[in-house]
Amino acid sequence: MIEVLLVDDDALTLELHRTYLERLDGFHVAAECTGARAAVAAVLERADRIDLVLLDVTMPDGTGLDVLRHIRARGADVDVIAITGVRDAEVVRQMVSLGVSQYLVKPFPFAMFSERMNQYREYRQRAREAAGTPTQSEIDALLGAFRPTMAAPLPKGLSGDTLERVTADLRAHEPVSAGESAQRLGMSRVAARRYLEHLVAAGRAVRAPRYGTPGRPESEYRWQA
Incomplete structure (x- = not known):
């Protein structure tokens, strides 16, 4: 089971993301936070029990960048996916440099959320399979697991x-x-x-x-x- 920390200052957004995760196999919400400081504390206190953080960027007491800088400085290598309405290219660049696996812009449909979470689950599976001395093809597959796929448009009559x-x-x-x-x-x-x-x-x-x-x-x- 993939243990997930949800971080967002909006209660309705937290509820939505929790509901989305409950619809997916293999994920469990370990904790929820509404601020940057609480998120840092949760990650550091539960470093061995949190696999993934779904991290907002803008919060009243800090930013997602602040959270990432603090937890990386303390050696926390937890996986992070940014989920935010911020579209600033420099913010995206800094988040990626601090180890964000994906950057998902709100609002988005469940189908997109599901695809990104499934990509993350596949990434973890491939990482386990490639443990030790992976081959070049295994490394390529691991790095490609997060590569977004372009969905073909639905033909008329399909739901x-x-x-x-x-x-x-x-x-x-x-x-x-x-x-x-x-x-x-x-x-x-x-x-x-x-x-x-x-x-x-x-x-x-x-x-x-x-x-x-x-x-x-x-x-x-x-x-x-």
């Missing part, structure tokens, strides 16, 4: 919410056929195939023939990270 459901089903049960996904999600086989083919077109899934099944040839789909 973003349904696409999220199909994507989650694919990732949980791969390899899947359109029929299997349709049965689990309560939709038609034709509709499930449209969503799966969209993921293939977007480079997020791969299609291959499924051998050894009776009747006409069937395709199966696998998630492509």
Whole structure:
């Protein structure tokens, strides 16, 4: 389980991010803070229990930059993703120089939040797999885990919410056929195939023939990270 510290001075934003995280597998909100000083204290006191900080930049008693400078100076190597409405290029540069993994600009839809959190989860998994003396390909994959992907535009008739459901089903049960996904999600086989083919077109899934099944040839789909 990835333990997350939420830092934002707005209570509604904290609630929103908590709700978003509760919809994702593998994440748990360890603590919440509404100020910079509290965030520094929380990180330093729970250094062995916090894996990730979702950090606001602008707060009444300091900035996200202040938080990062303090915790890095004290040797805390916790992962940090900035979540803020600040769009200043110099702030972005300084945040990155202090070890921010990603910079997510508010407001954003759940789909974008989910993608970035899944990228982070993949990064941690790849980091564990590449422990020791990783190969060049493992290093490239690790560095590429945070690289944002460009989503293909949804064709007419496809729903973003349904696409999220199909994507989650694919990732949980791969390899899947359109029929299997349709049965689990309560939709038609034709509709499930449209969503799966969209993921293939977007480079997020791969299609291959499924051998050894009776009747006409069937395709199966696998998630492509």
